Amino acid sequence: LKSLFPGVVLQGQSYSRKRILENTLSLTMLFPVRLTGTKYGCGTGGCGACTVMISRYNPTIKRISHHAANACLIPICSLYGAAVTTIEGIGSTKTRIHPVQERIAKCHGTQCGFCTPGMVMSIYTLLRNHPEPSLEQLTDALGGNLCRCTGYRPIIDACKTFCKVSRKEYFFFFKDLIILERVRERERLSISLKLFSEEEFLPLDPTQELIFPPELMIMAEKQPQRTRIFGGDRMTWISPTTLTALLEAKFKYPQAPVVMGNTSVGPEMKLKGVFHPVIISPDGIEELNFLFNEGYCLTLGAGLSLTQVKYILGEVIQNLPEEKTRMYRALLKHLRTLAGSQIRNMASLGGHIVSRHLDSDLNPLLAVGNCTLNLLSKKGKRQVPLNEEFLRRCPSADLKPEEILISVKIPHSRKWEFVSGFRQAQRQQNALAVVNSGMRVFFGEGGDIIRELSISYGGVGPTTVCAKNSCRKLIGRPWNEEMLDVACRLVLDEVTLPGSAPGGRVEFKRTLIVSFLFKFYLEVLQILKRMDPVRSPGLADKYESALEDLHSGHHCSTLKYEVSDSKNLPQDPIGQPIMHLSGIKHATGEAIYCDDMPTVDRELFLSFVTSSRAHAKIVSIDLSEALSLPGVVDIVTEEHLRGVNSFCILSEPEKLLRTEEVSCVGQLVCAVIAESEVQAKQAAKRVKVVYQDLQPLILTIEEAIQHNSFFEPERKLEYGNVDEAFKVVDHILEGEIHIGGQEHFYMETQSMLVVPKGEDQEIDVYVSTQFPKYIQDIVASTLKLPANKVMCHVKRVGGAFGGKTYKTGIMAAITAFAANKHGRAVRCILERGEDMLITGGRHPYLGKYKAGFMNDGRILALDMQHYSNGGASLDESLLVIEMGLLKMENAYKFPNLRCRAWACRTNFPSNTALRGFGFPQAGLITESCITEVAARCGLAPEKVRMINMYKEIDQTPYKQEINAKNLIQCWKECMDMSSYSLRKAAVEKFNSENYWKKKGLAVVPLKFPVGLGSVAAGQAAALVHIYLDGSVLVTHGGIEMGQGVHTKMIQVVSRELRMPISNIHLRGTSTETVPNTNISGGSVVADLNGLAVKDACQTLLKRLEPIISKNPQGTWKDWAQAAFDESISLSATGYFRGYESNMSWETGEGHPFEYFVYGAACSEVEIDCLTGAHKNIRTDVVMDVGCSINPALDIGQIEGAFIQGMGLYTIEELHYSPQGVLYTRGPNQYKIPAICDIPTELHISLLPPSQSSNTLYSSKGLGESGIFLGCSMFFAIHDAVNAARQERGLFGPLKLNSPLTPEKIRMACEDKFTKMIPKDKPGSYVPWNVPI
């Protein structure tokens, strides 16, 4: 690297990396030096997996600064003179682990580990700047880092160990822990409250950190500052270091962008294919990085980063009188939630303003603030106002191509001037606003007559929109209700949104326009009252809630579990909270994922061409242009695959490539193979496909019902006599609920590398999958090889959740075909957008119910219909509806039940398995029905839940026996632990005192049946070798995808062979060592494989017993050698044939499950009725996990699933165009829960261990069940919305679909503003999206 760029120093080891993104200037070019610890999760700055630390030395002030940044957006040329610290640079198992790496691992803050290097780098960088940060600083630093596995609680716990905690804060942090500790002391229980021991942590010693490279310091001090020019084949990068040189460059290349943070230009180049032959990127120009406080205004250099602006404003508001700082406060409020910290560190104020994004958070405020832009060019200075004309890019008001924005002048606010900013997004932080706004009013001394008024909005037009005419008309009016009413109408007339506006959510946006105005009205009224209590009427207390922030507080969590049975041997690891086996390697970046594997000699890259139409005939495919491009080796089409282009997935054959007809957008049409990734991707864009649309186009479930478009067969479950029961019940209700789909959003996208061995047609497939045997089968079939020639290897998977099976197999088969054809290794790694487009996710559901119930809430008859949106091919849709049916009654006994289910065939990518497999949807339908029954009976939902719950021994609808003792225990403990009754009263009191904010509380029980419905699906195998030095190698059929199955398997070997964990190794999963494995999923991976591992160990132990008994004091080395000398095999396979299970759909009876996981969760939320925002205040979860093998891993699964479920039911929303194209193709559009979303208080408690005879050490599988408990959040929001509606006199049934997004919450809290907005006549416009 040094030879490439002498000015960049990398604080890590040097290797060479396989993928060089040619012709781009992003940090990914650093990977020739093979620093693979930095992960690539999205490439657009949205996930934080690629976080690195950038350090620079400023020779003028002689200071070194450090900031975290997203490597995927950093142009490498911008790094001249900088030191880049990647995860490898801060510590490794070969040298010394850094305390951040140690603590995140030991606090169990890693599962699949793919997000971990990014998390570590964010925390590390913060600690370099603040060795004893506050928890707020830490959570702020992690705002731009997503984790799909852990649910963030353990990461926060790791962070807390670095915080300087005041006595008061200590109580908040650990208050419940302290209380529980006392209970434990009093009751002498063996319960445990911590999963790690802080005493063993390495201290953080700032003196031990890497120093800034002295050569860079010398270079900065001594080297004359000259413009640097980097030339490439297609692109030139110019870095002027003086203002004169910058102006000169801009004069010479007026069309070249001025790249500062690259957070706007970079994504445009990547996602929209914008190309700039010349880029100008100023470096260290002081005139762009200054701050000037002139007494009446603040002038900020355009080159200041948004983080610097945030810091400056924070200081300014401390030092100026309050009345002068109102604009600065409003800007600061928005800067706290704008993007994540990495983006704020990179993005510049000038770049933000000049980009003029429609959803810019700062421009609406700056536009109302009489701000001025100082421009400069070779021709001279100019000032332009930052107003609507500038934002609309009117030529007379815009920058000229050769001009540079030097600074922005922001006036101080005046005494009777008030400024506010508002925003609402899908997620509270790090999410672009749906609508935002800046508002300013000036009254003139002592009065409330409007002298000046400015209002602007973002998110409602192509750029920031100002309501100029409305404001003009309001001048001279007093600030009162009448003015507000007129203002709302004027603004709604002026800021119009057509029904088909891009981004959709049109009615929500219209409502926010007036809701924000109302908030501003109240805010000003309140200040006026404070300033002059006599003249101003002020607000009733009840309405003040419109202005208060949503609940906030210190994150606090408690965990409670019973420590393992002391009967076991002292070193017995079963029941101990042992860290994930790869935890430290995740944290140091040494854990190898598929894409981290070094380049194989002459390796090629494969990129797919996918269909752009949802239902069409392919008229022609023109490959000629693509084939003529440099580096392109081949394009695989259906023609090449003749005879092998189809593979039977479960019961339906599926085509690998399409060339005749496509039935959804994102279907694989052909595959381009090229020498490099960039060449393959560029060529894929040049393949020309001509389509002819076909009818019908079926997208929604309703359309499928209309066209009778279903997969066969329909499934039905019936119990008792429903029709008779309906005749005797007191009431009958009918209802329905829609549940949206969900994207897996595993952090590691689909990845595979296929290596032909060049001998005997052998082929190695390295792939990120949950199902190696299936990959082996489909590859063997496609290559017409016997399975014994195809070996599939999986070291670890960076998250899967059900999404890495069948589609993965299809892509692996095509990749293998290309590799085999050319006799060269082929790699295929999907970009996030491609992955989301191609792979499908959780099935959207429509549930219809008819319930017959008594006055006391007992449901005696239930008739249900489930419709799932299966997409274009069957995949696992039938299994999903079957599992949905078998689990639909959740924790309730419905004496008369009929439920039918259909999987709809539609023109979407096939939906597939996703954690919970039909249960999260089916369970929600049932719980919604119960909630409605409770409302009809005028009873509390928890009462109706309790009265219908299974009690002790009973029978499920498929006649399997169930003992619900632990269900009731979980429910009761959850009610107690959450102080349900007390808190319910508090919520009611809060609601009666607050009109615009409401709280809601809900408790939901869980019965999650575990089992696969057939014996064969549950068989598992293992292989254990003992070597002559006494060390053990174990392997089994399960895949490590974050759930810690390998860790548990080592615990099993350790217990069985009575040897320390350090003696046992596990390399990964391969079809070479354990053949014919089942899919890893369904919560049973550790259960089944554990029994196989145990079996292998017992076989070995039995063989070795005579030897051990002869020398009981011997070591494993002694025994292994003795066995070898006596010709006793030291290798054994283990086998488990599967749980006895069966299910007959003909009779509707069976014993499909082995056991049930029970639980309950109680959640409390607060909502803002005016914006639809919600905050999760507290969640209590109680789970029955049997005897936990590893409480740390099990609690991790419960929490991770809970947060994923919370995402499913509250914020994750997929958007499709009316033509069936997925819009939401990355973290910037699709929001999974971030650190800001987790409940402020989270309490997890495991029931005391309970024995069961058949499972592995009486343990229970917990991978999926927790996801359903996320719906406690859904029903808590439901409760809060209900409270709002009742107060507004709306007593009818409340129907809310999932996910309960801010849009749905706001629109359900009907009020005068929702009534005021114009409504479009259905059919009069083409909506931007279709609700699926």
Ligand SMILES: Cc1cc2nc3c(=O)[nH]c(=O)nc-3n(C[C@H](O)[C@H](O)[C@H](O)COP(=O)(O)OP(=O)(O)OC[C@H]3O[C@@H](n4cnc5c(N)ncnc54)[C@H](O)[C@@H]3O)c2cc1C
């Ligand atoms: C993941 C992510 C999340 C985001 N979230 C938010 C959010 O929540 N809210 C929000 O408001 N925004 C958000 N943004 C947008 C972000 O604020 C802007 O991309 C950023 O401020 C642009 O600044 P930059 O320095 O990176 O611009 P660059 O990409 O470097 O440049 C952008 C444009 O500005 C021009 N330019 C830059 N400086 C000058 C100058 N001095 N003179 C003349 N022209 C100049 C360039 O020519 C270019 O056309 C997000 C962006 C990303 C990638």
Ligand code: FES
């Ligand atoms: S990969 Fe860079 S932020 Fe996602």
Ligand code: FES
């Ligand atoms: S551990 Fe965070 S994404 Fe898997």
